[in-house]
Amino acid sequence: MLTAATIESALRFALDEDAPWGDITGDTFVPGAASARAVLNAREAGVFSGGEVFARAFTLIDSGVQVELAAAEGDTFSPGDTLAMVSGSAQAVLRAERIALNFCQRMSGIATQTRAFVDAAASNTAGRSVRIADTRKTTPGLRAFEKHAVGCGGGHNHRFGLSDAVMVKDNHLAVLAGQNADVAASIRSARARLSHTTTIEVEVDRLEQIQAVLDGGADIIMLDNFSLADLRAGVELIAGQAVIEASGNVSLDTVADIAATGVDVISSGALTHSVRAVDLGLDIGLGLDTDLKPDLDLEFALDPEPDIDLGSALDPDSGPNLESN
Structure with a gap:
């Protein structure tokens, strides 16, 4: 803020x-x-x-x-x-x-960049709402300014920082794999220790990972660097059980096609990191x-x-x- x-x-x-x-x-x-x-x-x-x-x-x-x-x-x-x-x-x-x-x-x-992304996404959703969100790829010390600007362009803010929400990324999953930990059980364990107001998001980079995340009860599933075909398959598999976020390979040239797959949120570091x-x-x-x-x-x-x-x-x-x- x-x-x-x-x-x-x-x-x-x-x-x-x-x-x-x-x-x-x-x-x-x-x-x-x-x-x-x-x-x-x-x-x-x-x-x-x-x-x-x-x-x-x-x-x-x-x-x-x-x-x-x-x-x-x-x-x-x-x-x-x-x-x-x-x-x-x-x-x-x-x-x-x-x-x-x-x-x-x-x-x-x-x-200005954010407004262009928002307009491009809206052009291909047949009236369905898709949020354009930023990331933590911001200029050190200027995050509040840059996230404010995203809002001015009609976009939405992802978590402000590491203290806002649980977001399990690929490196977290790599650590769990090294400990032979079960992903679904780890999500449930985290949920038990968190406030009921805190959301849990888990990033996956292939379709086979989705079911375990659903079994754990994640609130948001990020489909990272998925092809358009796999995004559509992921949307069908999740089927409303969690908010679906697409990220990776998002540009003004691709955002409209990504929006058409049925995801709820599209996040992109391009809104801030190289504008x-x-x-x-x-x-x-x-x-x-x-x-x-x-x-x-x-x-x-x-x-x-x-x-x-x-x-x-x-x-x-x-x-x-x-x-x-």
């Missing part, structure tokens, strides 16, 4: 990484009293995600910066659309620009229309005082300064 605390923690880390002793270009080249008005423009089509993160990047630098969003999470946009407007200290806007864009571009890229960022640009210009208003009148609450000292750039002894003054 993407919380305000998670957003602030990640942004502080990113801002400190980018300018640990200040922005020496902005602090020496741009007059401290200068103000700027910038517009976040879409340079290609996509699905928007990361608006709150984008805005908070600026207000962490200077609480006087105003950010207005013209797009909501999950909105589609076209090239040339205005997605947000930023106004305030020019030094603050320039210092936060890249970090704000990095988060928003990547999150919008994930949302392309959407091309967005923050453009500062003179003579911008001061009457321009966003479609959504959204402003984020601002702290009464700036959180970050912009004057530390020329002081070699100051060190990183991302704490409140």
Whole structure:
């Protein structure tokens, strides 16, 4: 879950990484009293995600910066659309620009990719609902952001981490096999020790494994790297006794055919692990229309005082300064 605390923690880390002793270009080249008005423009089509993160990047630098969003999470946009407007200290806007864009571009890229998967799957299911889900193949430290973006694109989150649910994968089964343990009995034993609210999912990579998993009473069975014919056979064998998830070899080219086999969930690491960022640009210009208003009148609450000292750039002894003054 993407919380305000998670957003602030990640942004502080990113801002400190980018300018640990200040922005020496902005602090020496741009007059401290200068103000700027910038517009976040879409340079290609996509699905928007990361608006709150984008805005908070600026207000962490200077609480006087105003950010207005013209797009909501999950909105589609076209090239040339205005997605947000930023106004305030020019030094603050320039210092936060890249970090704000990095988060928003990547999150919008994930949302855009997810929407494409969702639409492709829906095109071949004759009205039957099939969920598109993410995986744990996320950028370290950014999982909450990336899973939030999947939701913005119409997808669903798989377990957030190892603490959420029992998911028995091939390496777990290999360990059991090495101990000559019975799979069905192991599932039942785990069930007896778990809360009644915790689900058990088991991954199988061939049809012969399914019956033992059913005998153990698993809630979800993942059919991993199955051919389309074997997926259909697996769906027929499971016959509603468990939720059926397909994973492996899932791409935009294959997801529609996989959806047509009758599975309930299709999970893919491609939603997050190698997604392309959407091309967005923050453009500062003179003579911008001061009457321009966003479609959504959204402003984020601002702290009464700036959180970050912009004057530390020329002081070699100051060190990183991302704490409140």
